Amino acid sequence: MVATSFLISVGSYLLEKTGDLIFNQLGKKITQTELDQKFKIALTNATAIIQNRYPEALGGSLDFFFKDKQLLEELLKLLFRKSIINHSVIEEKFDLQTLPPNFLSEFVTTLKDELLKDHVFDLILSNNEIYFMIIGIDSNLNKIAHSTELSLNELKKIRETIQEKIADNFSYDNFFENYKKIALNNFNEVNYIGLGLSPDIRRGMKKLNDIYVKPEFTLKNYSVSTEEDNFLEREMRNTTIDFKDIFTSSSKNIVILGDPGAGKSVLIKYIICCLLEGNTNEFEYSESLNGLPIRIELRKYLSQKKSSSTNFTQYISYLLEKEFSVVNFSEVQLKRILDTQLTLIFFDGLDEIFNEDEKYDVKKDIENFLITYPMSKAIVTSRYIGYEEVKLDSDIFIELSMKEFNDTQIKEYATKWYQCEAVRDEVAKQEIQSFLELKEDIDEELIANPLLLSLIMILYRNNGRLPHSKLEIYRSCTRTLVEKWDEVKKLEIDIKVKNRKDSIFANLAFWQYESLSRNKDNVGNGNITYTLVKDEVSRIIQNKLKLTDDAFESSRWADEFLEYAKNRSLYFDNNFTHKTFLEYYTAFWIYQNSDLKGDFTQRNQIINQYIGNPYWHIVIELLINLIDENQPDTDIIDNILTENISNNNDAYLFFLAIVHKLKNVNESLIYDLVKKSIEICLYSLWDKPITSKLFRRLTSIVNHDKYRYMIEKILGEIISNESSNDKLLLNISLFQVEMNLFTQRDIQINSITLNADLYENDKFLYLFYNDITKLDTIIGFIKIFGVDAIKTPSVSKYGGVHLFKTLNYFFENITTSSKIDEKIVEIVTLIENGIDLDTIKKELYLVGDKAKLLEDKNIDLILSNIKKIESKLDYISA
Incomplete structure (x- = not known):
């Protein structure tokens, strides 16, 4: 019977929602347990009446009302005297797929009648303040008015009354303690x-x-x-x-x-x-x-x-x-x-x-x-x-x-995870050491990422080897949990759809991923409920995979499948337990339904639609890796790359990020992609923010020798073709300097020569190629760029590389000098060239604070010199 199976205590729920209000209204003459028992009796009676009216319909289908807190809340709202039972609202809130028309409306009306026979529930369900608190004090009054017989004015008065009672009884300390307990339990x-x-x-x-x-x-x-x-x-x-x-x-x-x-x-x-x-x-x-x-x-x-x-x-x-x-x-x-x-x-x-x-x-x-x-x-x-x-x-x-994680953090991470496994100390120590030795063969991009590191460790522990690509990590980890779990535990999978698990997961993932990335209505962005998920799995079973024609059976199988997924730590609380599974199965669905069927139109539409959406980047990367691994030649990947780059500027950013991972792609296409990206930067063909992103994408591939040599070759070719273009040469020099600063790699370009006066066209290059601790550099900078420019940071053209205020470095050098009297003469020269006393003093204070912060070994000398300089400046000022 439904009446014996509900799991959420109605009494504790009402107390949770209303605090002491409900029991104050009842004169504290009843306990939560007694309230639950009374509800159970009314529910049993209502169920018997409805089951007699619809003998084939119930079959336990109403269980979910009393297992899901959100559904129980919606049900309770309908039971109050002043609430309106609106069938369209019911259809919006509840899954009625397997129930006759108006079934739930009749059930609610019957249960309401049974509850009102009891004096205690008559008091509760007639109390408008309790009703308001179940709905939510701060809910939109106009929306509430559509679901109740109470007028807007009545609702406003009830809200004001409740708020006054809350204000009178509110204690921040009590609030904080209650919040703390639940927040710690949640997090x-x-x-x-x-x-x-x-x-x-x-x-x-x-x-x-x-x-x-x-x-x-x-x-x-x-x-x-x-x-x-x-x-x-x-x-x-x-x-x-x-x-x-x-x-x-x-x-x-x-x-x-x-x-x-x-x-x-x-x-x-x-x-x-x-x-x-x-x-x-x-x-x-x-x-x-x-x-x-x-x-x-x-x-x-x-x-x-x-x-x-x-x-x-x-x-x-x-x-x-x-x-x-x-x-x-x-x-x-x-x-x-x-x-x-x-x-x-x-x-x-x-x-x-x-x-x-x-x-x-x-x-x-x-x-x-x-x-x-x-x-x-x-x-x-x-x-x-x-x-x-x-x-x-x-x-x-x-x-x-x-x-990213360093070696120490990786070791700490591995040790903590092994401790959770309760592995014997000597076994854990040996396996961790072996893992740390083997990890040197894995791309640092993978091993230093906490998410991927956890997945790599799962695969190492279960398969005895390390994966070497993101696709292998995602796919192997997913298959390990879906297939090997049952094998190791010697479990029989007692679900009717056990041979189609991957297909259901893939269809569910794609539906959920698209729902989460849509920007309309309320679908996505967090409003995926168990009812929506169950309906979708049922639809997949019945309509997509055609495993049954019976809607009730497909709904029951959907319940079984979701319980199976929860027990395997794959899908729980209306979401995949690890974003890994969601992303992999989404990519797998696209691959199954396009490339494996020879229908590339849908795949191309999806890539074109989402390649500019960062939320989809891992999915598209996994999809392209799936396509790439089984190709006999470069045709397919070449077509994908060519079509997307010709139609979408975002494709440049995406493909530069993954190009070093592709196997079956024409080298000349990669060369053209890199060359076009460099030209966009050098010739300022795109807006600066997008160009800056593109530049940083180029820096990401420099760590791979092949692409570093490629960039050097392309820059050399551009110089050879336009050696007389001074502006372009200046841009290339900036590009080279920034690349080296970003990547800490030495980008070499043959035949690049700049006239000294070209540096005077760019603050950043002037400071980079001159000693900014020297007075001549500072005076020269002021003459070229003006006195105000010396007080502000200099920022490079492409990646926004930042050189801090020039004076800061200059005064650091002065205050560590043992020949302070000579250095004071240099400061006087600065004043003569337009640097005001306030600016000089401010820079001196910063140098002193910085020396204290960093516990500079020369701190006594620095502070002593600062005092001497200040004394001299005060004399000059006087």
């Missing part, structure tokens, strides 16, 4: 797939601290500093920032940028747990550590914003109720907290908003939120790709890049 565990597939290893959730390895950061070296940038920010560019310094690296808000799989979201969860648990010794002290930490997934925020015109304040209030069970709380109360308390808001996944206009709107929402609530500090995460188009305001944000 302090991660889904553990494991390394080996031994049956004695307990899968599921593991404590985050047990497997987490703290990352390191750098300041983005191509950011442009302003005059107001403090010395610490300037000094830290291109240097490593430890995890503990993340809050003290700047007084600004923070953007954390990283590659796919770098662990940005897990980093946020780890930081929040540290703060809530009081582990502030993990960080250097910052006032913001005392704030209330809140994580917002931006794709979910966007979905709510589009459906309900929500702003961040409203969304946080909604989030606290829905995900953290904060009751007796309203938007009004939240605004008071934001106005009076420190808060630390983590805006996670700016890159996961795919439409550029919508991404820009969310960016402005973040900036406006921080203006409205100055006591809040923000940390925003994003992939590199997808961020540049909507960079946050550099006046209030500093950008930190997550570094």
